[in-house]
Amino acid sequence: MTVPAPKAPAPLTPTPDPTAPEPDLARAYEELRASLEGEVRFDEAARVLYATDASPYEIKPYGVVLPKTREDVRRTLEVARRYRLPVLPRGGGTSLAGQTVGRALVVDVSKYLDRVLAFDEAARTVTVEPGVVRDNLNLFLKPYKLQFTPDVSTTNRANIGGIVANNSAGTRSIKYGKAVDQVVAMTVLLADGTVTTFRDLDPDELQQKLRAPGLEGHIYRTTHRLVREHEAEIHARFPKVMRRVGGYNLDELTTGKPFNLAKLVAGSEGTLAFILDVTLKLFPIPAYKCLALLHFDTLEKSLRAVQHINRHGPAAVETLDDTLLELGLENPNLAPLLSWLQGRPAAVLMVEFDGESEAQMLAGLQSMQADPAVMELAYALHVAYGAQEQAEVWEVRKAGLGVFNTIKGAAKPTPFIEDAAIPPEHLAEYIPAVAAICAKHGVRMVSYGHASVGVIHVRPILDLKTREGLEAYRKISEETFALVRRFGGSWSGEHGDGLIRSYKNRELFGDTLYEAFRELKRAFDPEGLMNPGKIVDAPPITENLRYGEGYTVLPIATHFDFSKDDGFMGAIEMCTGVGACRKTTTGTMCPSYMVTRDEEHSTRGRANLLRDAMNGRLPGGLTSQEVYNALDLCLECKACKAECPSRVDMAKLKYEFLQHFYDDHGTPLSARALGHAAVVAPVGRFFAPLANALLPLAPVRWLMEKTAGIDRRRALPPYANASFHQWVRQREARREEERRALGAPAHAADKPKVALFADTWTMYNEPEVGVAATRVLEALGFEVEHVPYGCCGRPQISKGLLREARARARKNVAALHAYVARGVPVVGLEPSCVTAFQDDYRDLVPGEATEAVAAHVKMIDQFLAKAWTKGDLEPGRVFRKGERHIMLHGHCQQRAIQGTSSTKAVLGWVSPDVFEVDSGCCGMAGSFGYGHYDISMQIGERRLFPAVREHAGETVACGFSCRHQIRDGTGKRAKHLVELLAEALPESDGDSSRSVPSSEACAELP
Template sequence: MDILDSSPLARALYSSDASIYRVVPTAIARPRHIDELSALVTAASQVGLPITTRGAGTTCAGNAVGPGLVIDTSAHLNRILSLDPQARTAVVEPGVVQDWLQHAGARHRLRFGPDPSTSTRCTIGGMIGNNACGPRALGYGRTGDNIVDLDLLTADGHVTTLRRGDLTVPFAQRLVDLADANLATIRTEFATFSRQVSGYSLEWLLPERGRNFPAFIAGTEATLGIVTRATVQLVREAAYAVTVALGYPSMPEAADAVTALLPFSPVACEGFGRRIVDVVARAGRPVPELPRGDGWMFVELRGDDEAEVASRAQKLVAASGCLEGWVVSDPGQAAALWKIRADGAGLAGVSLSKPAWAGWEDSAVPANDLGAYLRDFEALLDDHGLHGLPYGHFGEGCLHCRIDFPLEQPDGPRRYRSFVTEAAHLVAQHGGSVSGEHGDGRARSALLDSMYSPDALELFSKVKAILDPDNLFNPGILVNPAPVEANIRTHESALSPMTISHPEFAADVHRCTGVGKCIARTAPGGVMCPSYQASGLEVDSTRGRASVLKEMVNGTLINGWDSPEVERALDLCMACKGCARDCPTGIDMASYRSTVLDEKYRHRPRPRSHLTMGLLPRWERLLNRVPGAPSLANAVLSMPVFARLARWTAGVDQRRPLPRFQPSARLASPQAAPAKKIVADPETSPSSAADSRFQTRCNHDKGDVVIWVDSFSDMLEGSDLSAVVAVLADAGYHPRVLTDDVCCGLTWITTGQLDGARRRLRAGLDVLTPLSDANVPVVGLEPSCTTVWRDDALRLLPDDPRVRRVALNMHTVAEMLEAANWTPPSLAGHTIVAQPHCHHASVLGFGPDKRLLEAAGATVTVVSGCCGYAGNFGVEKGHYDFSVKVAHNDLLPAIEQAGPQAIILADGFSCRRQVSDLAGRRALTLSEVFASYVK
């Protein structure tokens, strides 16, 4: 079958999910339709090959990895088959992403109730498998509560439709008979509270529950069959919403108050403590004012009567016992409050001094016992010398916490097992569930005996025997589980030769927890991951690349820096650094890629492009030494035969136009001066230049500012240095153009020539450090080069104290203009399409640029994605088509929609080239836009 892939690359990509576990599969299948899926199951059954079903692989429990055949339903089985607004139902295939369904329903004011935090990429099939919840399950129910019917593919290859109360299904009567023979066990041990997700939900087989077979399948973690289609219930979103923010002396005391809030019918009730807020603040995220206290709950109320909702909110505050309570009806203010909770949740796993892991991250107890459980849980962490930042869905007693288990240490698995075993007994003492929404998987299946009796566990085995007698589906999950410490991925790789020889690199790639934010296609405002957005392939995502690099570090499935699997995984990485900003665990694939290239070519010949484009600044300087050489080069390269030869020599795609050279802009500038002169003889009067734009409108002097002209801005046409001088002078600065030959080594970094990059950085530090020590600000022009000083240099020269001083003294033009409280010229009536360079958006921050443009009165559209050029990537032979495809994701549609009169803004040389090459338009830098209107 051509849908099967047993290559080492595919097996590496699917060897992990968002859990701590690593299980290498035998093969991967991506069926295109149900018939292929059925044939796969039949074939696997005939040869006894276990089957693991996988959606987005965002599960924290380890139930999306397995040793046999992993079937990916997200690749093709991802259609919304129908949506009925009157019946408020939708029929979906298992690979439908939850947010796709939400967007489809929003046109009719409908939504799917449960809303896990991974909604931008998790699939409905995966949600059914885990019985997923999220914050608003309090108001709308779990996934299982929202299923009308479903189709289940069983081990015999047949698809059966399951409906509530329908006993015509062959195995339905056997399940009913089993339930009726064990009524006492089921009625006393199951459905004791809303978040009892662990185990099989046998309560749905009871007569008083209507023999609800679809709801029963929810939470079975694909151990009984594969859901191939589901009809789900949609809910109407009430028209009015308020957020109630409540402050308490501590987080446990906030949890104590939960039961007083439930009579007011909250849709969501989330809790967190002071440490989460401190984490958000330390990360530089906005923290609006909160009610007095050190523990908080945010409660969402909804209704169709605005006055009734407001009245209910006031009554809730009065009954809450809080220190202070606010009712927030303004959507913007409410969103700012909820963002604290979201940011804190994302940072909780990476803010500790050591890596924090899933494994005990979603336990739940009845809401009336949450405060007591929280106190005991934090005491248990202390007893084991572990740390975590708890928060969670307090309204239903569900507690999230990623913990700094020392999994890489020799006794790490033992300590992990010891803690989770005690934690399981603790949650059972409080009448709770080891899982409240993520499922049991490999992380918790072996702990089920702490909360269920032997009779209940025997029922699980009997259910499995009815639907999957040959143990085909997800073996080792829920029934006959493996020990919780088996197959922990970081421990397995701790003693590999590459981990020992490159410990920092190994630790970095293992920071990826697999949560998959990089495979989201519905979240606006992020850069990550442009190559995945264009290809839709796991191998082109940050997570996929990290998985391949983990296997390279392990040295069992993929061997060596030069393996073809590693080459394929990194081939389409554009080094955008989007993951460094957007990834919750801070994966920086651009730096990993540079390291891999550096190691790969350390003792072998490099590609031509590394010796041409990788050494571009060197060739530019050689060219500039000969008077008239730039013009001569342009004339020669304008001849087709020489242009083709130049492209072939440089490894450039023949379809890519070549840039034009210019004489050194820095040496020709009237404001030119070497660093030593600037430090020794600072300017005391405004810049004097013939260009009238250099005259300042400010009434006071802001002092010297040094413009560092990078290699791209210096000798390649496409930007106007005089415009930078103009706007800085207009803001009251004394611009000085640095004549010293300072190269940041960017092209050496992107081609993995790191020793050469370090040499250039050290030489640059010799020039730039005296300026920083003299408190003379330095302005960078090219965002990618400025980023090197603010980011890459800190990594490449970690022991050089000068780097941090220079980094703090390196600014963008917009940052300097904003610091001067500059009033920009009016751009009212102008539409601007702004394409931030990826490094600008990811590392430097585009906020100052956007604020200046908006203050000028312009209508600004900020393109969120990558332009696709990406330095040498977009011109290299073999990458042109993909570069164009990436440009069609965001940039080109934004330009077309804005119309021919719109101003296109792009500070990055690559971005301006892409606009010119593909849209036939000239993009301007921020300085050029403003300088055109400075009086």
């Protein structure tokens, strides 16, 4: 092929000088605001939110743009060029190497540029915008039995643009390869504003591109020349492992396949061009899968087995080490997913086999089972054939990164050498050698990852706030790099170069190729504005770290006990930045993010703002308005405590923050009004007929909105005509008369006792729930004591009135401990109250008595299910099993702290079909929905409301606020679990105590 001489190339300009004067940000901001449809934020809070990703680095950007259209992207780059602002494309921000942080204008595509643009079922291709989430894409493709295959552990929030720009791979790369292998074409925005498409070119088309004028033609000519000139060097220097993603993909252009610059932009980390859309190759979803779980008594044996397992055609081979397994067993959300463990292995290999037929799937499994080279190394094997069990095992694996961060202490597993790809036959030598390097520096390590392709994610446990930790960080990186080269591996296997590994690219690829990389970068990006400092011309590994020797934390005296979290700051720093809180299709965390799609309203965003407020980098400090604004939309659902693999408890952090904010700014009337619901409720019930008549009136609603912050569109729950206390007192008086008439003893000596704690809502708004609970417990053979009323303090905790909440908690602990001492179980009906006893009290009033109460108080379904499994109950003799189908909506805090398995089990006593809907948060969240009506209803409308409308049977919701929200959002009535149980009891023989009295004087109410 004859290639024309290139026209005068653009000058090779250096990376922007970090000492150059700052650009005119005020004018750039005004131009962007005036010309874009999307959002533009240059405020301090936004800069903090985008200063970090899942890597150890932190660099505040100049500002953030969230483009709504590709024209917004074009205009952003135009303004950036005019003011010499570097541009950093960003998706989910889950990068582990620091690709998505920098002193630049961050362009976040995740909120708006998330459409599927085209789908060709016959050709098995799809074209998407860069902000499409990988799981969302696969949900779209599922009806066609197709999938986009790079299955990264962050699959429920990782954007396609980031997956491609990072050249990600994931667990099944041994079968499907890396992202670059799935890229067919892409539309890109070049640095000069040119929009073009990169795709396979035939020889004639390539000739035309090589003659083209402008930047695009220069890019083609430079790239083509570099590939021709350095082909031999490319073959010689690029690591010979499939999982090589470091440097630029010049090797993709030496394969003899059609010339396609999309393959070069893939893996370029936003340093060459801005991806506007990408066309991807799709693969069929296998019809059959099984997961073999091989147990080993040493890590070394598991590594020796990998190369032998690979011979049998697995789709994936993943490793879990003993630390991950132990931490998983300590995590209440993950422990139930590890029931398959046999003994305490030092390592487990997860080996997946698949096929279009069951026989094809089993062939690989049986072949491996017959291989002594594998089976003689393992001491146990469990095979998961069911889809649910397999999904649970994969959930443990995907949680690995975050789970490791629950290790107590200042030192945490740190990503920096974790991405090396080693030929599998050398793993058993490489990993012990890395362990020896770490041990030499006095450091422990953890490991997990993609054994099939030699990518074992090794994480040394370091404290980067100390000089010793920083020195070990640098030395371990350098010494491990030498080890990787010795074994012929790749320094970057899937996580990319970024700020963490780019500094070794010259040494890895050699001067010739490194200079070719630099020339390529300058051809695409003459002014050096596209995500500078990554892949080439990178800073040292120890620059721009989030932590460091001079890292400081402002002192704070807390109301909650944070000692188990290494202090208030330690609780904040549990967040690793992996962004599990950014998922939108499943689970509960984070409800407000699912609606707003704003980083500020993710758990990660809130943690970032809190951290910078506490270390003095955010003006205004902890009690600044910026922190308040971010935490205001936290629903305190506690889902992060269960669904975040690091178990960040943002609800607890918010409670603590609010008290400090009030101390500095005053306590608003809305917080006092809603926080003292237990004071208001008895008064409202006393005037029930009048209150219930007035509360729905428009003037009253207007007044409530202006004074107490209760949205006028929200109807407050009506008060009962008589309280539950009144019913109990009337009933006991009547029974006492009957006993006296019959000369019967006051108590049945042969009946076990149980104490029923009635919450404020049961006491004054829905006493029928307390009545039903009493009837159910008695029908099951218990003598019911009613705990004297006292609010649990949940409203005060939620509103940050912690001093008052602590006083109330002390009284309740003293009162409830009397039942502990007597051995009388205490059961509650409202999940948020029970979780206050079980969870919040432990940190609000810590001590032995509190621990005893926390262990003693149960939700009624927890108590009944446990008694049933012990053989103390025979529900089949008590309840009629009907035909009604029951849909359960689990209360957020109940799911996070207690789980809902007991609820489903008990409901099974009265229904042949009980299922829990994956509805997320209802949106009411205690009093949240009163003051945030719009977002509250949007949260409910995402999944819960449609499910309730479509369900023809009964809907059960144990949370009072959940039932309220369901009624407001759908017009349907949800019931408490005990109401359905009571309805399934045999008809009473005229027992008038079943009904709630309509009226009675309330003078004696507490």
